[in-house]
Amino acid sequence: MAMTTGEYLVERLYQWGVRRIYGYPGDGINGVFGALNRSGEKIRFIQARHEEMAAFMASADAKFSGGLGVCIATSGPGAAHLLTGLYDARLDHMPVLAITGQQARTAMGGHYQQEVDLVSLFKDVAGAFVQQASAPAQVRHLVDRAIRTAVGESRVTAIILPNDLQEEEYSEPPRAHGTLHSGIGYNRPKVVPYDVDLRRAAEVLNAGKKVAILVGAGALQATDEVIQVAEKLGAGVAKALLGKAVLPDDLPWVTGCIGLLGTEPSYKLMAECDTLLMIGSGFPYSEFLPEEGQARGVQIDIKADMLSLRYPMEVPLEGDAAETLRALLPLLDEKPERSWRQDIEAWQADWQEKLTDRAMVSANPVNPQRVAYELSPQLPDLSIITSDSGSCANWFARDVKIRRGMMCSLSGGLASMGAAVPYAIAAKFAYPDRPVVAMVGDGAMQMNNMAELITVAKYWKEWTNHTWICCVFNNEDLNQVTWEQRVMEGDPKFEASQNIPNVPYHRFAESIGLMGIYVDSEDAVADAWKQAFAADRPVVIEFKTDPNVAPLPPHIKFEQAKKFASTLLQGDPDQAGIVVQTAKQVLGGVLPGKDKDEK
Numbered sequence: 001m002a003m004t005t006g007e008y009l010v011e012r013l014y015q016w017g018v019r020r021i022y023g024y025p026g027d028g029i030n031g032v033f034g035a036l037n038r039s040g041e042k043i044r045f046i047q048a049r050h051e052e053m054a055a056f057m058a059s060a061d062a063k064f065s066g067g068l069g070v071c072i073a074t075s076g077p078g079a080a081h082l083l084t085g086l087y088d089a090r091l092d093h094m095p096v097l098a099i100t101g102q103q104a105r106t107a108m109g110g111h112y113q114q115e116v117d118l119v120s121l122f123k124d125v126a127g128a129f130v131q132q133a134s135a136p137a138q139v140r141h142l143v144d145r146a147i148r149t150a151v152g153e154s155r156v157t158a159i160i161l162p163n164d165l166q167e168e169e170y171s172e173p174p175r176a177h178g179t180l181h182s183g184i185g186y187n188r189p190k191v192v193p194y195d196v197d198l199r200r201a202a203e204v205l206n207a208g209k210k211v212a213i214l215v216g217a218g219a220l221q222a223t224d225e226v227i228q229v230a231e232k233l234g235a236g237v238a239k240a241l242l243g244k245a246v247l248p249d250d251l252p253w254v255t256g257c258i259g260l261l262g263t264e265p266s267y268k269l270m271a272e273c274d275t276l277l278m279i280g281s282g283f284p285y286s287e288f289l290p291e292e293g294q295a296r297g298v299q300i301d302i303k304a305d306m307l308s309l310r311y312p313m314e315v316p317l318e319g320d321a322a323e324t325l326r327a328l329l330p331l332l333d334e335k336p337e338r339s340w341r342q343d344i345e346a347w348q349a350d351w352q353e354k355l356t357d358r359a360m361v362s363a364n365p366v367n368p369q370r371v372a373y374e375l376s377p378q379l380p381d382l383s384i385i386t387s388d389s390g391s392c393a394n395w396f397a398r399d400v401k402i403r404r405g406m407m408c409s410l411s412g413g414l415a416s417m418g419a420a421v422p423y424a425i426a427a428k429f430a431y432p433d434r435p436v437v438a439m440v441g442d443g444a445m446q447m448n449n450m451a452e453l454i455t456v457a458k459y460w461k462e463w464t465n466h467t468w469i470c471c472v473f474n475n476e477d478l479n480q481v482t483w484e485q486r487v488m489e490g491d492p493k494f495e496a497s498q499n500i501p502n503v504p505y506h507r508f509a510e511s512i513g514l515m516g517i518y519v520d521s522e523d524a525v526a527d528a529w530k531q532a533f534a535a536d537r538p539v540v541i542e543f544k545t546d547p548n549v550a551p552l553p554p555h556i557k558f559e560q561a562k563k564f565a566s567t568l569l570q571g572d573p574d575q576a577g578i579v580v581q582t583a584k585q586v587l588g589g590v591l592p593g594k595d596k597d598e599k
Contacts, residue, residue, distance in 0.1 A: 005136045006035035008170040009099075009161070012143045014042045015184050018070050020061065020429055021099075022046045022054040026074020028101025028114060031166025046429060046459070049451040051078050053422040055085020055098065056411075060419075060426035062094040063217075063409050064384065068151055069094060069426075075101040075163070076114030079121065084416055086125045086156050091413025092217065092242065093282075093303065095150040097157050098122070102132060104164040118160045128155035133165055137173040141182035148186050154303070191302060192327050193317040201298045201315040202331035208275025208296065210340045211235035214258065214289075217242035217412070218280015218301060218321050223404070225325035226279065227251070233277075234335040236344035238266035240283040241397055242412040249401040252345040259288050260553050261397040264354070265347035267554040272343075278313070280321045282306050282413070300324045355399060363546035363581060365520045368392070368473050371543050372399035374526040375437070378533055380467070381405060383435045384427040388420035388449070390441040391479040394551035400439075417441075421449035421470060425456060428463050435467035435533070442474045445505055453540065457512040460538050468538040472505045475547035483551055492572040509540035520544040548577035 003011070009032060013021075021043055025033050036045050048054035051073040058069030069089065073079050079100035089096040102108075103115045122130040129149040131142050139161075146157040173179035193201075205211060211233045219226055223246060230237050230253065237247055238258040247254045255265035270276075270290050278299040283289070289311050297313035300321055307316035317324055359373035372395035379385070379400075385408040387396035393410060402408060407427070411419040424438035440449050449470075456468060473479075482498045485491045506516030515535050519528045519542065532539040 002169050004031060004035060004166065005133075005139055005161075005168050005170045006031035006166040007038065008136070009139055009143065009166075010035045010039050010043060012140065012184075013070070014039070016068075016143070016147050018043055018068065020044050020046060021070045021072050022048055022057040022061070022426070023072035024048055024051050024054060024074070024078060026078045026101065028075030028078065028103065028163050029072060029099075029161070029166070030101075031163060032072065032099065032101070032161065035166075045072075047455070048422065049454055050448060051081035052084050052418070053448060053452050053455075055082040055096070056088060056419050056422035057085075057426040057429075058096045058098075059085055059089035059092070059094050060386070060409065060423035061430055062089065062096055063092070063423075064407055064427050065430040067095075068147060069096040070099065071096065072099045073101070074114075075103055075118070076116050079118050079160075080116065083121075083125060084414075084418075085422075086122075088411045088414045088416055088419060090125050090156045092411070093154040094156075095154050097146055097150050097159070098126060099159050099161065101166070102160050102162045105134065105162045106164070108162070118158075122158045122160075126156045126158035128153055129157040130160070131158075132160035133162065136165065136168055136170045137179065139170070140173065141180040144182035144184060151186050152188070190323055191319045192323045193319050197315065197317055198324075198328050198331060201317055202328060204296045204298050204314055205233060205275060205277060206333045208233070208273075209337070210273045211275045211277060212269045212273035212290075212295070213237040213277045213279065214240065214270075214281050214283060215243040215246040215279045216240040216281025216283060219243055219246045220280075222279070222322035222325055223247060225322050225329070228329055229277070229325055229332065232329070232332045232334050234338050234341040235277070236265070236269045236341065238262070238269050240281045240412075241393070242409065243281060244397070245402050245406055245408050248404045250403065252348055253341055255344065255348055256351075257397040258283060259285050261394050261551070262288065262554050263351055263398060264554045265344065265351045268347050269344060276311060278311070279325070283310060284413075286310055359399060361581075362522065363549050364577065366522050366525065366543050366545045368395055368475070368543070368545040368549055369399055370522055370525050371471065371473065371545065372396060372439070375399075375471070375529055376401040378526070378529045379403070379406070379437070380435045380533065383437060384408065384424070384431065385437045385439065386410060386420045386423035386427065387439045388441055388444040389415045389417050389480070390443060391483070391551050392439045392441045392473050393480075395473075396439050417444045418448040420444065421452040421456075424468065424470070425452060425459075428459075428468055432462070433464040435465060435469075437469045437471065439471050440473070441479065442472060442476065442503065442505070443478045443500055445472055446500060446503060450503075450505065450508060453509060453514065454512060456538050457514055460514075466537055467533060467535070469532045470509075470538070470540045472540060472542045473545045474502070474505065474542050475545045476500055476502050477547040479547050480551065482547070486572065492570050493574060495573055504542070506540050506542040509538075513537070515539040517541045518544070546577070546581065548574055548581040550581065
């Protein structure tokens with residue numbers, strides 16, 4: 001029986017293993033949507049509220065499931081809306097396929113309604129492979145090559161389908177000159193460096209007396225191997241944000257995240273090491289890595305273009321993290337001297353006390369650190385946590401403790417606002433039996449995450465486990481940027497750009513059938529989390545947090561302190577609160593025996 005080109009597309013995607021597509025409909029892609037409808041849900045379509053959110057969902061699906069993420073949109077504005085979410089996937093090296101409609105082939109070049117040069121539009125974000133179909137027989141190899149490229153290279157790819165082509169009868173490519181006969185299937189190869197390079201790497205690591213390891217998202221499937229290498233070398237391990245789930249935080253030599261959102265022990269680890277092993281990380285901020293020449297370097301990465309890019313590595317190794325570490329392990333010597341490891345564990349123990357002190361400092365009305373601190377012990381096993389960009393990412397990075405088996409992520413390379421809720425929705429579709437928590441600032445909620453709560457309301461009853469929680473930090477301030485203005489620029493808070501409306505997020509949740517909880521007392525934080533995890537439906541917890549609690553970096557440079565002082569001298573609209581809260585945070589842990597409320 002003859003099928004349309006749209007029907008063939010759906011069938012080919014199914015043969016490749018695609019089972020979910022995130023998107024939004026429109027007349028430019030109706031031929032494919034009709035085919036999806038007629039397929040009897042062989043591939044599940046998940047309707048987002050906005051195409052950008054659908055692309056974020058596809059990116060997150062790829063992150064959490066380990067497979068291909070797919071999103072779909074109509075022509076013109078629908079296709080353009082995908083871009084931010086697709087850039088999130090591109091910058092975090094996620095395999096995502098975007099499928100969009102286009103105006104009819106006979107109208108192209110005629111300044112037709114919604115006619116946009118989509119090949120050019122997607123050329124940067126999907127530069128690995130972006131093609132517009134012109135004939136039915138072409139669609140076969142476009143799908144095959146787009147998916148194989150996306151999965152094989154961990155890239156974003158795009159297929160553009162004119163609307164008249166979608167309805168045209170499909171025909172296989174004839175056996176003739178100028179045709180292609182592609183096939184389905186891809187198996188990722190085992191990529192391991194040559195023995196001579198592994199021996200060079202082992203020589204460097206064996207010679208080091210103070211070995212530091214930095215892990216990123218590329219090491220997420222190498223937990224056991226990283227632990228074995230770290231134990232053998234007596235090393236401490238810091239984590240880039242995307243690698244937060246590589247190792248559990250209860251290991252005493254895991255120093256937590258690195259960078260502006262990182263920890264003091266991670267800063268010290270990099271400042272005092274003599275050898276650096278970087279595994280699967282593209283962490284961008286060189287000022288938080290060892291000074292050039294201070295440490296000998298070994299790096300493992302599956303992508304050659306990421307090797308020796310952030311720090312000049314003596315031995316760059318192209319390979320899969322787990323496979324390469326397994327090959328390297330027999331070549332490593334057990335370090336008998338453990339004073340370096342003892343120093344790291346002491347730093348980490350002191351830091352944990354400081355985090356507790358800071359979280360328990362009183363604020364007006366709620367200390368945002370307390371919110372994340374109280375979350376950690378209540379997280380069920382196998383939870384998935386997502387975070388938005390902004391000050392909430394600080395508390396996610398420092399105060400949320402990951403246990404083995406948990407997953408977590410955020411928009412890393414792009415650091416886009418608005419990703420946490422669509423990420424959390426995709427996490428539920430990838431793992432409907434696992435609890436999911438999204439941590440979101442009020443700026444991102446107002447930007448686009450609030451609307452996606454409607455998506456949660458639409459689908460939550462079909463999830464096996466109904467625990468889906470959105471934690472909103474409501475401080476009526478675009479807080480991360482406010483503090484960047486103060487500390488990086490030396491400018492007072494610019495109220496016209498930074499103040500945002502106070503919105504009752506918990507009431508909006510209730511209005512669409514979800515559960516809402518409002519918290520404006522620090523004593524109620526722990527009970528609010530307990531209530532949310534016990535609920536029979538998704539929950540929005542709105543915490544009324546203090547914007548004057550500074551997301552302090554792990555190390556305050558003189559220039560930053562100077563600019564912060566300049567801000568206060570100029571007069572900041574929140575000056576009194578800033579001085580009080582900054583003093584409390586800096587003194588937290590310095591005044592033993594003092595009641596936390598007196599600090």
